[in-house]
Amino acid sequence: MYPELNPYVVLITGGASGLGLAGAQGFAKQGATIVIVDINESEAKQAALELGSEHLGLACDVADETQVNQVVDTVIQKFGRIDVLVNCAGIADQVKPTVEQDMTHFRRLLDIHLTGSYMMTKACAVQMLKQGKGSVINISSIAGVIGLTYRNAYSAAKAGISMLTRTLGCEWAAAGIRVNAIAPGYILTPLTQSLIDKGRLDKSIVERRTPMGHFGTPKHIADAMLFLASDQAAFITGVTLPVDGGYMSWGAPSDAFDDHP
Ligand SMILES: NC(=O)c1ccc[n+]([C@@H]2O[C@H](COP(=O)([O-])OP(=O)(O)OC[C@H]3O[C@@H](n4cnc5c(N)ncnc54)[C@H](O)[C@@H]3O)[C@@H](O)[C@H]2O)c1
Numbered sequence: 001m002y003p004e005l006n007p008y009v010v011l012i013t014g015g016a017s018g019l020g021l022a023g024a025q026g027f028a029k030q031g032a033t034i035v036i037v038d039i040n041e042s043e044a045k046q047a048a049l050e051l052g053s054e055h056l057g058l059a060c061d062v063a064d065e066t067q068v069n070q071v072v073d074t075v076i077q078k079f080g081r082i083d084v085l086v087n088c089a090g091i092a093d094q095v096k097p098t099v100e101q102d103m104t105h106f107r108r109l110l111d112i113h114l115t116g117s118y119m120m121t122k123a124c125a126v127q128m129l130k131q132g133k134g135s136v137i138n139i140s141s142i143a144g145v146i147g148l149t150y151r152n153a154y155s156a157a158k159a160g161i162s163m164l165t166r167t168l169g170c171e172w173a174a175a176g177i178r179v180n181a182i183a184p185g186y187i188l189t190p191l192t193q194s195l196i197d198k199g200r201l202d203k204s205i206v207e208r209r210t211p212m213g214h215f216g217t218p219k220h221i222a223d224a225m226l227f228l229a230s231d232q233a234a235f236i237t238g239v240t241l242p243v244d245g246g247y248m249s250w251g252a253p254s255d256a257f258d259d260h261p
Pocket residue numbers: 013014015016017018019020037038039040060061062063088089090091112113139140141142183184185186187188189190191192
């Protein structure tokens with residue numbers, strides 16, 4: 001579909017599961033070489049192996065600057081370039097009243113999502129600036145645009161990621177590096193499935209609130225990643241693209257989806 005992606009080296013954080021894994025599979029189908037970077041080493045290696053022996057799985061906590069720099073050095077030593085970075089590593093927020101929230105979790109979430117995306121982008125940009133070309137794809141969320149009660153750290157981190165996308169997109173526009181973000185709506189992944197299983201997310205309420213009437217699939221997000229990395233998006237930088245089945249466009253005071261209209 002996008003032959004220009006074929007020679008690319010694509011580094012995907014959080015690539016062992018969910019949206020990152022779908023992105024890894026999507027880029028691999030285009031012929032790209034994938035580096036899956038994840039805090040879960042065995043799953044990162046296993047996921048890379050399942051893609052094929054030319055791909056690599058590396059352990060890294062994206063919140064740790066030393067580990068981030070080491071991983072980027074390893075990729076450059078092995079492959080000599082990084083064409084696409086997808087910042088997809090993430091954890092869920094604590095869903096409880098703000099006055100009961102735990103500061104350790106608040107800080108850890110910001111460290112992974114916001115600071116982690118920033119540090120990984122900064123490290124990869126050194127190489128991309130030398131290449132005069134590169135594409136960074138951040139994963140924001142509907143939570144970074146509209147207010148989701150209780151999810152303070154998550155929403156603030158995701159709004160911050162969208163702003164980083166704008167500032168870095170403008171800084172590097174003339175240098176050939178495009179920086180964009182995707183704001184997924186509710187997508188069925190191990191993360192959202194565990195929230196449903198624990199009773200922290202009501203599947204049918206989400207379906208009724210989504211104009212298209214259903215959760216998205218990881219492939220919906222992977223398809224947006226491929227598009228943003230491709231030459232079809234050559235004049236697109238600094239944007240956050242909603243991929244949410246219409247969720248953020250709905251403002252009427254009623255359910256958005258009625259299966260018996
Ligand atoms: N699933 C959704 O509905 C949805 C919606 C909007 C945004 N997102 C965002 O998409 C991203 C991926 O979510 P997902 O649903 O695929 O979750 P997931 O749990 O399936 O995958 C997340 C991956 O990130 C890894 N990870 C966690 N902490 C890490 C760290 N410190 N360093 C490196 N890797 C780490 C995990 O090991 C896991 O493999 C997250 O940023 C999430 O906030 C998801």
